[in-house]
Amino acid sequence: MIEKKDIALEKAVLIGIVTNDQDETKLKEYLDELEFLTFTAGGYAVKRFTQKMDMPNPKTFIGSGKMDEVREYIEENDITTAIFDDELSAAQERNISKILNVKVLDRTNLILDIFAQRAKTSYARTQVELAQCEYLLPRLRGMWTHLERQKGGIGMRGPGETEIETDRRIVRDKIALLKERIKTIDKQMAVQRGNRGKMVRVALVGYTNVGKSTLMNVISKSDVFAENKLFATLDTTVRKVVIQNLPFLLSDTVGFIRKLPTQLVDSFKSTLDEVREADLLLHVVDISHPNFEEHIESVNKVLGEIDSSDKPTIMVFNKIDAYEAEPLDQDDLETEKTSRHYTLEEWQSTWMNKIGENALFISAIKKENLEEFKKRVYDEVRAIHVTRFPYNNFLYPDYNYEEMN
Incomplete structure (x- = not known):
């Protein structure tokens, strides 16, 4: 559980279901x-509700019984927000809001809100706004945008458009405008990428x-924003890195x-052009997370969606300093050893057997095994x-540890 450190955090309940x-x-x-x-996002999860x-x-x-249980708890404990783990339909969101009488969010809405908070540049804000508009469009019934609504005038007399039709048209026009704005920025960024010449490009994914940002800071000796929260980095950052006189571009x-x-995948695909145009991917994995293998699958799925799954890739297993295997219960003879009980050495052996030299185990924050990491990256970039x-092959000899120390 995440500890509550700020009394100003919104009190929320989390709701999910067990299915087949x-x-x-x-x-x-x-x-x-x-x-x-x-x-x-700035909230505090007070309680979880689950149902099979x-x-x-x-x-x-x-179900109605579980909904009554949630409603009673919300009323008795002064809860302001109910967050559902899956995306709600427009009808579900309206019905639940009427019953609970509090703010109702789904996982998609929550992620969009975090992206809106984290977006710092004009490009990121435009992408997030586009995703929010596309999410909002089918949910406009009962959600009025009066601030931008027409107030009549020449050509507007008579029955005209209904409120919701006008709202939808406003949002559709906004979506079209944002897409055009993104196209313009994309062209500018494409020119910037072209101006970088033919330097080898390496992308952290x-x-x-x-x-990723911590590793970026260590390798490039820069100061990219890094924080122990989700989506600390929205804008792609590119730095020139030199390892043993060999320059290349590294992007976070x-x-x-x-x-x-889906809205975020679509609107942020242009941001991932740095990935699409990279010569080498460094797939960073938090090996201390109990579900890191599922994280790898999720990343590989997105890489496939942006046509980047076939690029040369080095698996970089980070946070080895935080890894702890779950101990086996020696008193329970029926306890079966699973992947959660693997030692770091066993994980290393497993992945080395899977993909050979394309697996590295490091700690970016503790700077453990970084020399091995630099050598591997140097060899790949040099090739x-x-x-x-x-x-100019002679300019970049084989990696020399003594020169780095």
């Missing part, structure tokens, strides 16, 4: 992540909060997450560089 596709263990993992998302169902209730997501990209909203510029 999502057992209790999986739901607990998702709710743990949802709690971290809630904390990142074959499928979500089409009207209220959970990975699940959110795995330490937005982190991925399970159940990433790409001398292929691209064969005439």
Whole structure:
């Protein structure tokens, strides 16, 4: 559980369901992540409600009995927000709001809110606003945008458009405008990427909060914002890095997450152009997280969606200083050893067997095994560089540890 440190945090309850596709263990993992998302957004999860169902209730997501239980708890404990782990339909959101009489959010809405808080540049804010508008469009019934509504005038007399039709048109026009703005910025960024010449490009990718920005700071000796919260980095940061006189470009990209909203994948695909145009990917993984293998699958899925799954990739298992294997219960002879009980050495052996030299185990914050990391990156970048510029092969000899120390 995340400790409450600020009395100003919004009090929220979390709600999820156990289904045929999502057992209790999986739901607990998702709710743990949802709690971290809630904390990142400025809330505090007071209680969790779960229910076993074959499928979500089409009207209220959970059953009527469980909904009454949630409502009673909210009324008795002065809760201001109810957060659901899956995306709610417009009808479900309206029905639940009427019953609970508090702010109702789903996982998508929560992630969009975090992105809105984290967006610092004009480009990131435009992308987030586009995603929010696309999320809002089918949910406009009962959600009025009076501030921008027409007030009549020439050509507006008579019955005209209904309120909701006008709202929808305003949002559609806004979406079109934002898409055009993003196209313009994309062209500018493409020119910037072209102006960088033919330097080898390396991109850090990975699940959110795995330490990409920390690793970026250590390797590039820069000061990229890093924080132990989800989606600390939204804007792609590019730095020139030199390892043993070999220069290359290193980019830090937005982190991925399970159940990433479709709207965000679409609007942030342009940000991931740095990934698409990279010569080498460094897939950073938080090995101390109990579900890191599922995180890897989630990242690989997004990489496939942006046509980048076939790029040369080095798996960088970070946070080895924080890794702890769960001990086996020696008193229970029926306890079966699972992946949760693996030692770090066993994980290393497993992944080394899977992908050979393309797996590294480091601690960016403690600077453990960074020399091995630098050597591996140097070798990969050098191989790409001398292929691209064969005439200056002699400028970049094999990696020399003594020169780095």
